[in-house]
Amino acid sequence: MASTTAAVPFWRAAGMTYITYSNICASLVRGCLKDPHRSEAAAREKVHFAISKWANGKPEKPSIRSDLLEQ
Amino acid sequence: MYRQAPRLLIRALTGGRRGAPAGRPFSTDVPAAPSEDAAFVEAWRKVAPNIDPPKTPLAFMKPRPPTPSSIPSKLTVNFVLPYQSEISNKEVDMVIVPATTGQMGVLPGHVSTIAELKPGVLSVHEGSEVTKYFVSSGFAFIHANSVTDIVAVEAVPVDHLDQSLVQKGLADFTQKLNSATTDLEKAEAQIGVDVHSALNAALSG
Numbered sequence: 001m002a003s004t005t006a007a008v009p010f011w012r013a014a015g016m017t018y019i020t021y022s023n024i025c026a027s028l029v030r031g032c033l034k035d036p037h038r039s040e041a042a043a044r045e046k047v048h049f050a051i052s053k054w055a056n057g058k059p060e061k062p063s064i065r066s067d068l069l070e071q
Numbered sequence: 072m073y074r075q076a077p078r079l080l081i082r083a084l085t086g087g088r089r090g091a092p093a094g095r096p097f098s099t100d101v102p103a104a105p106s107e108d109a110a111f112v113e114a115w116r117k118v119a120p121n122i123d124p125p126k127t128p129l130a131f132m133k134p135r136p137p138t139p140s141s142i143p144s145k146l147t148v149n150f151v152l153p154y155q156s157e158i159s160n161k162e163v164d165m166v167i168v169p170a171t172t173g174q175m176g177v178l179p180g181h182v183s184t185i186a187e188l189k190p191g192v193l194s195v196h197e198g199s200e201v202t203k204y205f206v207s208s209g210f211a212f213i214h215a216n217s218v219t220d221i222v223a224v225e226a227v228p229v230d231h232l233d234q235s236l237v238q239k240g241l242a243d244f245t246q247k248l249n250s251a252t253t254d255l256e257k258a259e260a261q262i263g264v265d266v267h268s269a270l271n272a273a274l275s276g
Contacts, residue, residue: 015254029270035233
């Protein structure tokens with residue numbers, strides 16, 4: 001029986017998770033689209049989230065962040 | 072150690088069935104768990120005869136769809152993206168998916184498989200017409216009853232791709248790969264090279 005070191009993909013060996021890999025692939029593909037489709041796709045890249053830090057059991061004021069996809 | 076491996080493996084798999092079940096049975100061999108525990112229901116009715124016994128999660132689960140005894144003539148395909156459903160319950164003849172192990176053709180009656188997809192071209196063959204999509208990455212689940220579910224993050228028809236952007240991207244990332252220092256940079260550059268080469272191949276193929 002082979003020893004338990006299964007061949008890992010290069011991105012996992014570099015510390016990346018599958019989701020990060022998949023999102024990078026998707027954003028690269030979106031970057032290669034022709035013009036009308038490119039602007040539609042750009043809308044899909046936007047990520048909106050609100051972060052609130054908690055202190056003493058209560059949430060502080062949330063900061064709303066609207067980022068383009070990381071990297 | 073490796074010389075003994077086949078013998079030990081066979082012993083673990085089949086020897087266990089004959090005697091005490093030492094090997095684990097396949098999930099298809101185990102009878103479906105009953106959705107109600109008879110002893111519990113009986114005890115419940117004694118205590119609270121007018122109230123229905125509570126349902127367990129198993130009662131809400133749909134049973135596994137039956138594998139038809141003869142191979143169906145058509146493949147049912149579902150192809151979904153996070154933002155829309157490209158193909159839903161369409162009967163087709165064949166689908167070619169870009170699995171990490173190579174282009175895989177799926178015909179009706181294909182063995183159940185879960186395939187991780189690499190960036191590449193997915194083609195759906197129905198009669199004489201072929202629809203091609205470039206898929207960024209995802210998974211393909213082929214079930215025993217010839218239903219295929221394909222999920223992808225991004226899929227575009229091949230004619231939405233811009234050749235010049237693809238070639239520019241390929242040149243950029245090849246150069247980044249050569250100049251990359253950390254592991255992460257190398258991985259990102261390698262991903263870029265892989266995706267753009269696949270895009271190039273899709274445009275020229």
